[in-house]
Amino acid sequence: MxxxxxxxxxxxxxxxxxxxxxxxxxxxxxxxxxxxxxALSLLEELLSGAGVKREEVNHITATxxxxxxxxxxxxxxxxxxxxxxxxxxxxPGVDVIVEVGAEESRAVMTDGAGRVLDSSVNxxxxxxxxxxxxxxARALGLTLEEFGLVSLDSTERIEMNAQCTVFAESEVxxxxxxxxKESDIARAVHDAIASRVSSQARRVGAAESVALFGxxxxxxxxxxxxAEALGLDKLLIPxxxxxxxxLGAALVAADRAAREAKGA
Numbered sequence: 577m578x579x580x581x582x583x584x585x586x587x588x589x590x591x592x593x594x595x596x597x598x599x600x601x602x603x604x605x606x607x608x609x610x611x612x613x614x615a616l617s618l619l620e621e622l623l624s625g626a627g628v629k630r631e632e633v634n635h636i637t638a639t640x641x642x643x644x645x646x647x648x649x650x651x652x653x654x655x656x657x658x659x660x661x662x663x664x665x666x667x668p669g670v671d672v673i674v675e676v677g678a679e680e681s682r683a684v685m686t687d688g689a690g691r692v693l694d695s696s697v698n699x700x701x702x703x704x705x706x707x708x709x710x711x712x713a714r715a716l717g718l719t720l721e722e723f724g725l726v727s728l729d730s731t732e733r734i735e736m737n738a739q740c741t742v743f744a745e746s747e748v749x750x751x752x753x754x755x756x757k758e759s760d761i762a763r764a765v766h767d768a769i770a771s772r773v774s775s776q777a778r779r780v781g782a783a784e785s786v787a788l789f790g791x792x793x794x795x796x797x798x799x800x801x802x803a804e805a806l807g808l809d810k811l812l813i814p815x816x817x818x819x820x821x822x823l824g825a826a827l828v829a830a831d832r833a834a835r836e837a838k839g840a
Contacts, residue, residue, distance in 0.1 A: 577833055578628060579635045581825030582615055582649065583658070584642030587678040587707075589615050591622045592822040594830060601626040602819050611642045635833035639825040641680075651832055656684050656695045658824030663787055664690035665827055666814045671783035674773055674802070674811075675820070676792035678706045681773050685780040690827075694780040698772070705769075706792050708744070712765040715748045716758055720795070727762035727797030734764040744768075766801035774805035786811055793817035 578600075583590040589607050593600040603622040608614055615638075623630060638649035639658040646652075655675070659682070663673045669688040675681065685694040698705075713723035734756065736747060744765075751761050769792075777786065788811045792798050803811050814820060 577830060577837075578633050579637070579826050579829035579833055580619065580622065580633055581658070581822040581827070581829055582619065582636065582638045582640075582643075582646060583655075583819075583822040583825060584611060584615060584638060584640035584646055585677055585821075586641055586680075588818070589618050589640075589642075590819050590822040591615075591618050592819050592826050593622055593626050593628065594823075594826040595628075597827075597830065599823065600628070602816065602822070604818070607642065611645050612647070615642075615646050616648065635829040635836070637825040637829035637832065639821050651829070653825055653828045655821055656682065656692055656697070658821040658828065659684050659789060660686045660692045660824070661690045661827045662789070662814075662820040662824035664688065665823065666820070667785075667787055667812050669785065670787045670812060671785045672777055672780060673787045673789060674777050675789040676706060676769070676773060676798075677790045681705055681776060681790075683773070683776040683780045685783070696776040696779045698776060706790070708769060709765065709792065709795065709798070711745060712748055712762075715745050716752070716761060718758070718762075723762050723765075724795035724797040726759045727766050728800065729759040730757070730763035732757075732760045733767070734760050736764045736768040762797055763801065766795070766798045767805070769798060770801035770805040773802060777806060788813050789817050789820035791818050 579594045581592045588604050590604045592602045605618045636649045637651045638646040639653050643652045659673045663670045673684045682697040713720050793813045
């Protein structure tokens with residue numbers, strides 16, 4: 577059985593191909609305004625790279641904020657459900673999944689086997705998302721990679737009072753003028769995001785194991801701040817954290833394709 581999961585996010589589209597429950601290939605591209613066209617091009621790239629024909633695909637499931645625009649998909653699934661399914665596949669038994677994307681963050685309590693018990697989603701404030709980090713990195717004249725690494729050199733904890741991106745940029749500029757070290761500013765930004773995200777995680781329940789999905793999972797400074805905010809020694813991070821929801825969608829697609837085959 578061959579299935580595809582497509583995660584149509586705010587900034588990027590991710591697609592993942594499964595064959596008999598195993599990951600065959602992954603691909604990503606920028607979204608843009610023509611989201612459907614971009615997703616179709618990405619699907620073609622994904623299948624071509626794996627040597628799979630479109631007619632060989634049993635089911636395509638879309639997830640992400642732009643999922644409803646992908647009307648060529650056979651079905652849709654929410655980001656929360658996709659994350660829970662991916663968590664059970666990648667790290668069976670995980671209690672809570674935290675996901676921080678470009679424009680939103682979420683926390684999902686699961687039963688460890690892919691079922692959602694509770695969830696909390698922040699879609700209204702960028703201060704708990706990856707775009708906030710990008711804005712702060714630009715204010716310091718650093719790339720995202722540099723921003724994540726330099727915060728690990730911090731020797732002093734600084735509180736950031738501003739929670740809005742616009743005001744936070746002004747606060748960062750003020751800190752720069754006061755000769756505060758880049759590393760301490762970067763850590764303050766990561767701590768501020770971690771504070772918001774950890775509050776979401778606690779809202780869904782206490783957990784001994786927490787997985788981190790999304791692009792921010794590749795930011796070592798944020799990973800450190802979030803682990804500290806949650807009082808954990810470490811977070812569970814998959815090899816490709818940005819593709820977790822696409823994986824979850826592909827797994828849902830496999831379930832639905834199996835049911836369709838039985839009903840045929």
